[in-house]
Every structure is written in C-alpha cells, then in structure tokens.
Amino acid sequence: MVSPILPLTLENVELRRQGKRVLGPVSYTLDGEGITIVMGPNGAGKTSFLRCMHGLERLSRGRMQWQGDEDRIRARQAFVFQTPILMRRSVLDCIAYPLILDGLSRREARKAAEREAEIVGLKVTLNAPANVLSGGERQKLALARALIRAPEVLFLDEPCANLDLHSTAEIERVLAGARDRGTRIVMSTHNVGQARRLADDILFLSDGRLIETGSRDVFFAGPGTPEARAHINGDLLP
Numbered sequence: 001m002v003s004p005i006l007p008l009t010l011e012n013v014e015l016r017r018q019g020k021r022v023l024g025p026v027s028y029t030l031d032g033e034g035i036t037i038v039m040g041p042n043g044a045g046k047t048s049f050l051r052c053m054h055g056l057e058r059l060s061r062g063r064m065q066w067q068g069d070e071d072r073i074r075a076r077q078a079f080v081f082q083t084p085i086l087m088r089r090s091v092l093d094c095i096a097y098p099l100i101l102d103g104l105s106r107r108e109a110r111k112a113a114e115r116e117a118e119i120v121g122l123k124v125t126l127n128a129p130a131n132v133l134s135g136g137e138r139q140k141l142a143l144a145r146a147l148i149r150a151p152e153v154l155f156l157d158e159p160c161a162n163l164d165l166h167s168t169a170e171i172e173r174v175l176a177g178a179r180d181r182g183t184r185i186v187m188s189t190h191n192v193g194q195a196r197r198l199a200d201d202i203l204f205l206s207d208g209r210l211i212e213t214g215s216r217d218v219f220f221a222g223p224g225t226p227e228a229r230a231h232i233n234g235d236l237l238p
C-alpha cells in the first residue's frame, strides 16, 4: 500500500505579493477524510490559500509540510483551476495524458480515459479537439484529468463558477463519488448552497486569515463571526 502524503501542516504561513500581505498568517492541518469547503468574500485569499497548499506559491513566511518525498507529494495531489487550460489535442488524449506521463501505454491510458470520461458524464465525441468544448464540458474534462490518477488530495478553485445548474449538479455528483472513493477534497466556492450540499467541514477566510473552521453543521447552525454570518445570509457589508 502507498503511504499517505497527508497530513499537510501549515504553520504561520504568510504570502505577500508586491509588498502586500494577501494570505496569513495561517496555521492549519489538513487530514482525515471528506470535502472541505473554503469560503470567504472576494479577495479573502481563497485562491492563494489553495495554490499555497498545492505548492504553487513560494511562502513569504512560515512552514508547510506534506509527508513523504517530493515526487510522491507531486504525483498524489491534483488541482482543478477555475478556468482550465486545455491542450490542443483530443478530449480523450487530454484525459489520458497524466497516465501516459506515468508510463502507461497509449492504449491502456486511452481505455482508462474512456472510463473516466463516462464517470464525469462527458458525452461529447471523445475524438473532438478539447478546445471546442463548452464551459461545462471543459470543467468535466479537467475533473476527469485530475481524477484519473485517483489522487489522495484534490484541490479545486471555484470549479462551478460559470456553470449552469445541470453541469453544477453533475460536477457535485462526481466530487461526492471521488470523496466516497477516498479522495480528500479541498474546494473554494462562492455558492452557499453548494457549500451546504457538499461540505463535511468549512474554512472561512477573511482578509487573508482563517477566521472560522469547523464542521458544516456547526458552521451553518451559527457562524461565530459577523463576516461569516453576513456571507451566508447574503448581506452587503459596508
């Protein structure tokens, strides 16, 4: 059995850009199971927080620690961006690509990619070029490509931001399935309904700081801060 890359610990992590503190100091441990939803107003630092954890940012301060060696840490986690960048190849080859990088034959990789496309409900012709896909289809492709290696940890930054209700429901179904198969998911969303439906626990960021953490039920029953209360009630703050 492959040993886990979790827990991930962040100790007083801080991220500065152009002299401005955009995140932190944040201390947090990611472990256990399920879906963690990251909430907070625009500019609160959600994207920066996810990118930090995934290793895309150089920390200005603090410490971050996964378990195991660098190669395994990179291979066992995936990130789905709000606007996925797609390669100019077929849908099937895009999904198969991570497995080809892993050394699988093209035939095996494409077979696995077909299965994954079916799981995410990608009903387009798999031989179509990826760059002709609609927004919802692009997100499904990005999700299939991220899930094909059965990552231990999956980060998603607002994956349903521009999607209609039907595509959103399909993405939520796929994420719930991935969680049930053991992938630890951390995802940001502005959609309070989505947070209620998907979250096992919630992280609430405001002005770069983690001001609330806790189970979904406790959070929605009575957020402890005026910022979180206003956010879930849809209040406009001055």
Ligand SMILES: Nc1ncnc2c1ncn2[C@@H]1O[C@H](COP(=O)(O)OP(=O)(O)OP(=O)(O)O)[C@@H](O)[C@H]1O
Pocket (backbone or CB within 6 Å): 017, 018, 022, 040, 041, 042, 043, 044, 045, 046, 047, 048, 049
């Ligand atoms: N490349 C950059 N250079 C300078 N400042 C940046 C850069 N990227 C982000 N920021 C700033 O960092 C802060 C946090 O941004 P971030 O995108 O992490 O927030 P967010 O909570 O994801 O916002 P949103 O909900 O609008 O996507 C913002 O004030 C933003 O302007």
